[in-house]
Amino acid sequence: MRVSDFDFELPEERIALRPARPRDAARLLHIAGNGVFADRGVSDLPELLREGDLMVFNDTRVIPAALNGVRPARSVGGGGPVDVEVNLHKRLDASGWRAFVRPAKRLRVGDVIAFSEDLSAEVTGKSEGGDTRLVFNRTGAALDEAIAATGVPPLPPYIARKREVDEQDVEDYQTLFARQDGSVAAPTAGLHFTERLLTALADRGVQQTHVTLHVGAGTFLPVKADDLADHRMHAEWCTVSTRAAEAINTAKAEGRRVIPVGTTALRTIESLASQPGVIEAGSRDTDIFITPGYDFRITDALMTNFHLPRSTLFMLVSALAGLDVMKRAYAHAIRSGYRFYSYGDASLIERSASTPPTGLRAPAS
Numbered sequence: 001m002r003v004s005d006f007d008f009e010l011p012e013e014r015i016a017l018r019p020a021r022p023r024d025a026a027r028l029l030h031i032a033g034n035g036v037f038a039d040r041g042v043s044d045l046p047e048l049l050r051e052g053d054l055m056v057f058n059d060t061r062v063i064p065a066a067l068n069g070v071r072p073a074r075s076v077g078g079g080g081p082v083d084v085e086v087n088l089h090k091r092l093d094a095s096g097w098r099a100f101v102r103p104a105k106r107l108r109v110g111d112v113i114a115f116s117e118d119l120s121a122e123v124t125g126k127s128e129g130g131d132t133r134l135v136f137n138r139t140g141a142a143l144d145e146a147i148a149a150t151g152v153p154p155l156p157p158y159i160a161r162k163r164e165v166d167e168q169d170v171e172d173y174q175t176l177f178a179r180q181d182g183s184v185a186a187p188t189a190g191l192h193f194t195e196r197l198l199t200a201l202a203d204r205g206v207q208q209t210h211v212t213l214h215v216g217a218g219t220f221l222p223v224k225a226d227d228l229a230d231h232r233m234h235a236e237w238c239t240v241s242t243r244a245a246e247a248i249n250t251a252k253a254e255g256r257r258v259i260p261v262g263t264t265a266l267r268t269i270e271s272l273a274s275q276p277g278v279i280e281a282g283s284r285d286t287d288i289f290i291t292p293g294y295d296f297r298i299t300d301a302l303m304t305n306f307h308l309p310r311s312t313l314f315m316l317v318s319a320l321a322g323l324d325v326m327k328r329a330y331a332h333a334i335r336s337g338y339r340f341y342s343y344g345d346a347s348l349i350e351r352s353a354s355t356p357p358t359g360l361r362a363p364a365s
Helices: 042-048 140-150 167-172 188-192 195-204 242-253 263-271 312-321 323-335
Strands: 027-031 037-041 054-058 060-062 066-071 082-091 096-102 112-116 119-126 131-136 180-183 207-213 236-240 258-260 273-275 282-286 301-305 346-350
Touching (some): 027 042, 027 323, 037 042, 042 195, 042 346, 054 242, 054 263, 096 119, 180 207, 188 301, 207 263, 236 242, 242 258, 258 263, 263 273, 263 282, 263 301, 263 312, 301 312, 312 323, 312 346
Parallel strands (some): 027 346, 054 207, 054 258, 258 301
Antiparallel strands (some): 027 037, 066 112, 096 131, 112 119, 119 131, 301 346
C-alpha cells in the first residue's frame, strides 16, 4: 500500500492544545465492528463496554525528556555558540542516551552541550534525521535527578510549535497509571481516565491490567517512504508481567474481549503474543508495524485518540477497523469538531466484523 492511501485533510485548528477538563469530559466516537459510528463521551464507557471486558493500560511514566542547551563557541575550527534543542528518546546505558537534536547539522562528534551548571553531554555519534548519541557527565540515578531538574515534558511538536510548555503540562501529560519511568511521550489514550471513571467501570464488571511500553520520540516522526514496505519503525522497549499475561490469557480462553487503551498497549500485547489468543510474559524491544492486512492475535477493540494523516498510528487503526471505515469516521470527526492528537478526544474502535476475534471460544454476548 502507498502512504498516500492514509492521507486526509486535517484543519490545523482541530489539533488540541489543552486537554478536556475534567479528563473524562472528552468526547468519544464509538466505531462498531459493523462500521457504524456514534457520538458519545468518554464518561459513557461503562455502558459501551461489557461485563468481563479486560482493559489493558500502559503504566509507563513520562520523564522530562525535552532539554534546552548551548554548544559553546569552538576554540578550534570556528563557530560561535549554538542553542540546541534535545529530545531524549532511548536510553543506552547508565550515562548514554539517543536523542533527536536540533540543529543537528551545527553539531560535530566531540562537541559538548551544556544544559545547566552541572549537566552536560558530549556528542559521540550522529545518524540521519538528527538522531544523535549523547554521553552525559552524570550516571545512573544522579543523571535521572539532573534530567528531572533540568528538563520539561516533551510535548509533541504539533503543540510545542504553538505554545510554551508550562507547569500545567507536568500534570496534564501524565496518566493515572504512570508507574515505570522511561517514556518520552505519553500514552495519551490513558489521559482520559479519572478515579470516578475507573470506579464506574469496575462497577460495570470491566477488569483491568497493566503492561509497559516506553514510548520513544520516534512516535512523532513522519513517514517519509512512499510505500509502506519501505518504512522502518523505531524500536521501543516493552514488557508484559506474568500477572498481566495470566489475566489476558484467561480473558481470551473465556471468550472475553481484550481492549488495549492506546496504540502503545496494543503494540505491546501483539508483540508478546506467541499465537492467536495467547500472550507470553517477558520483555523485548519491539518495532512492530501494524498496517491493513495484519492478523490481530489478542486485540478485540481499542480505545485511542485521533491521529494525524499519513501517520503509522492511523495505519494501525485502519488495520483494526478497515481503511474505508476509518476514513469515513475521521471525516465525521473533523466535521463534528472532535479534537485531535495527544490532548484531543478519543475513539472506541471495535475490531471489524469481517475479522472475528481470536480466542478459544466465541465472545461473550
